[in-house]
Amino acid sequence: MNKNRLLILLLIGALIITVLVCLLKMKHFAAETLHLKQATIFTLPVGTGGADLQQLLYEQHLMQHTGWLPWLMAFEPKLVKIKAGTYLLKPGLTVRGLLALLVSGKETQFYIRFIEGSTLKEWLSVLSHAPYLQHDLQGVTQQMLAAKLGVPADSVLEGYFYPDTYLYTANTLDSMILKRTRQCMAKILASIWQGRADGLPYKDPQALLTMASIIEKETGINKERARVASVFINRLRIGMKLQTDPTVIYGLGDDYRGIITRHDLTKLTPYNTYIISGLPPTPIAMPGQASLIAAAHPEKSDYLYFVADGSGGHVFTTNLVSHNQAVLQYRQL
Numbered sequence: 001m002n003k004n005r006l007l008i009l010l011l012i013g014a015l016i017i018t019v020l021v022c023l024l025k026m027k028h029f030a031a032e033t034l035h036l037k038q039a040t041i042f043t044l045p046v047g048t049g050g051a052d053l054q055q056l057l058y059e060q061h062l063m064q065h066t067g068w069l070p071w072l073m074a075f076e077p078k079l080v081k082i083k084a085g086t087y088l089l090k091p092g093l094t095v096r097g098l099l100a101l102l103v104s105g106k107e108t109q110f111y112i113r114f115i116e117g118s119t120l121k122e123w124l125s126v127l128s129h130a131p132y133l134q135h136d137l138q139g140v141t142q143q144m145l146a147a148k149l150g151v152p153a154d155s156v157l158e159g160y161f162y163p164d165t166y167l168y169t170a171n172t173l174d175s176m177i178l179k180r181t182r183q184c185m186a187k188i189l190a191s192i193w194q195g196r197a198d199g200l201p202y203k204d205p206q207a208l209l210t211m212a213s214i215i216e217k218e219t220g221i222n223k224e225r226a227r228v229a230s231v232f233i234n235r236l237r238i239g240m241k242l243q244t245d246p247t248v249i250y251g252l253g254d255d256y257r258g259i260i261t262r263h264d265l266t267k268l269t270p271y272n273t274y275i276i277s278g279l280p281p282t283p284i285a286m287p288g289q290a291s292l293i294a295a296a297h298p299e300k301s302d303y304l305y306f307v308a309d310g311s312g313g314h315v316f317t318t319n320l321v322s323h324n325q326a327v328l329q330y331r332q333l
Helices: 003-031 050-059 069-075 095-104 120-129 142-149 174-194 205-218 222-238 245-255 262-266 289-296 320-332
Strands: 040-044 085-089 110-113 165-168 305-308 314-317
Touching: 003 069, 003 095, 050 069, 069 095, 085 095, 110 120, 120 174, 142 174, 165 174, 174 205, 174 289, 205 222, 205 245, 205 289, 222 289, 222 305, 222 314, 245 262, 305 320, 314 320
Parallel strands: none
Antiparallel strands: 040 085, 110 165, 305 314
């Protein structure tokens, strides 16, 4: 064997060994775990390429050595097509796992909770403080909000959003979440209206929704909801004023200071059911499903009054004398 041929063989052998060593190192690099002590939110901006990703990982201290990253992506083309988004990185995630996650486009989901009995004003506040949303509802008027929701400017908004927990991905618009909750309420309300009991004094689904919102504000005890509904239904049937404090509070708006005074009860607003007859013009809060069902299927009773019993529930009575006695007992407590 001449010297040139031997040299060529040695070079080829060295090259093979080098390639094998590089492959082993790249395999080891791909199996390395990121520097994560806890779950971390990682945002990959639009237009980020491999070099940009390498810089991001280094700047955010997720990887100490990133030199092999371009080689890994070049050797495995399936790991190149990373998608912009916001991802949840968990401890134990490997470099290969990270790239696979970014290629999958499976962004992390955040959740937002709207509480039964809360108002639209409170919902807008919740949305304004929710992370990773695009806030497009700040400072909007009722007419502007209606336009964003795609409904007529004179549409009733209060009450027409279903309270629940909703998931969203980063950069979702506030208005898109409200649209979802409105669509959800529309579907549930339509179903409950369709299956409501016969003979109820509601002229339309909004009246049922308004009644449900009052029930929601009056009691948080599920077993009482249908009984509370029966009191207000009985009053409506005989033309008796509803005289419910939550409607007065809603009508006071920002003037409410945490306690209802005698003056408040005599202040004329469209929602003061101590003065107006029948239901107020709109719902006063967002009712949950239990209150909607109670409004559609009230208990059959002769009750006309109820008052707190001091332990979270209520005492129900059929006449004013018994009611006054229950009020006296509550005050003594």
